Amino acid sequence: MSNLDSSLPLAGVRILDLSRVLAGPWCAMVLGDLGAEVIKVEHPKRGDDTRDWGIRVGTTETAYFNSVNRNKRSVCLDLQTAEGQQIARDLARQSDVVIQNFKFGGAEKLGLGYEQLKEGHEDLIYCSISGYDRHGPEAARPGYDVVLQGEAGLMALNGNADQPPLKFGVAAVDLFTGMYSAQAVLAALFQRQETGKGRHVEMALFDCGLMITSYYGLESMLMGEDPPRYGNAHPSIVPYGVFDAQDGPLVIAVGNNGQYERFCREVIERPDLFDDDRYRTNLVRAAHRETLVPELKREIASRPRALLLERLTRAGIPCGEVLGLHRALTSTRASQGGLLTTFEHPEAGSTHVLAPPYRFDGARLPVRSAPPQLGEGTSEVLQSLLGLSAERLSQLKAEGVV
Known part of the structure; x- marks a missing residue:
């Protein structure tokens, strides 16, 4: 694709992002920031849920969507159709990594589960993100960040002692799960260089939420009860x-x-x-x-x-x-660090995009492409990777498959 850069660490790695909302897309964006080619699959009409969350940017984007989908191409497929499922399978065969966060069993119903996709593709790395342990009794429960913040004890340690339980200002469990998932995918890619085999990476929001209780969690176990809440103060350091x-x-x-x-x-x-x-x-x-x-x-x-x-x-x-927040984003520190960039937008005129936090050899990794409009890469990706003709694409569009 035109936005690839062979000098980036993950150049040559292709990610098929079948996920939506936050944790899965964040994982895919991290890998895209590091140089991977990321193909995001979305429904032809609705797109990712977050295209309808928050402040609108143009016709199909929002600030929420844009915050987790830079450095990606958008391909529209109706995965409820046999043709859409087959195209997704074909794309998976051309990919190194598949990321999905369907409801438990949903990927398998579409023919897109790990066991189905790894057949003939033994080096596939497949990342499943769910709310709870996929091998436990709550495997089928949907996962929502605000629920997980409550169940993992995070709300109980946040805020001042005289306040009720308080969620974090951002969806911390989703974001940490996305980062943990990206780390696991990178480890699997590294191991594949030695073994030639892929892995099934399984991540749960509850597991990651519990991990980020960190020192508070261990202190709670030593105390045998909840630690006191200190708000903006520190439990051990004064002032x-x-x-x-x-x-x-x-x-x-x-x-x-x-x-x-x-x-x-x-x-x-x-x-x-x-x-x-x-x-x-x-x-x-x-x-x-x-x-x-x-x-x-x-x-x-x-x-x-x-x-x-x-x-x-x-x-x-x-x-x-x-x-x-606005002063922080527009500060000299942020500007000099290149942490916020602006891209031309065909409808909104321009749009802000946060830059990756990584530096390699002194240079910040670039934002190679702004978050995509819905379906902007469908024709190019399917023609270049799968060899679909213009006539076949027109037929699939008329049928509502793409």
Whole structure:
């Protein structure tokens, strides 16, 4: 395809993305960012569900869809038709990796399950993403991020102690599952170089959601109960979190006792808060946070943010402004880093696309193509990969297959 770059790490790898919504498409986009050719299969009329979520961009795209579908081609197939299923199987035979997140058993009903596709294609890497363990009693349960955040204990550890359970601002379980899935696919691709054989990668949202409880999860097991919630504060480090200056919030992360001494002497000019035996080390500070933190908050609130940031920086203490999302995206830091790019759009004029976070040999990996309009690659992909003629494509379009 025209947007391929042979210098990228996954150049020459082809991904057939049969997934939709977030976790599966995120996995495929990560692989596309790294240089793989990604063919996204969508329904001819509806497309991916997320083409109808959030703020519209042109006729067939939304900001939500665009956030997880850069560096892909869109091919429209009605997988409820025998012809559409056969074309998908033909594309799978031309692909290194297949990603799917159909309801349990759905891929098999379409003739697109792992056992069906690997026949004659033993080096196929096939990634199934589901809500729950595909080998357990809940295999058929659908997986939704907000439900999984509740069931994995993430809501219970998020927010302040006096608040009800709170979901993360983004669909964290979906996003982490997509990243974990991409890691597993990369491992399978690496192993295939040695064995010549593919693998069936199986990922569950609940499993990934539980994994990202990380240190909170292990502390909960040691305590035998839920850990307390600290909101923007840290369970073990004081002072650490968001504080209100005279004119706005900032983040202060005092990571060790040396930093704390400089914080007291040089930033808030309260050496007595270091000399006090209750606050000399982090362990005792954490134990006496109820008396210490109100004092720190008063001192911070009495000073302008710019002064505090200047003093904190000079003292070598991690700190930063709390920015709104729009300010963060339009900041000099984001601009200089090339983290947001703009593409021409045939209907909207232009559209913003987030850039991949990866750098190789000092250069950020490029956004090779903007998120696709619905079906923009159907004719080119099916002609170039499967050799379908213009006449056959016209026939399939008239039948509603593509």
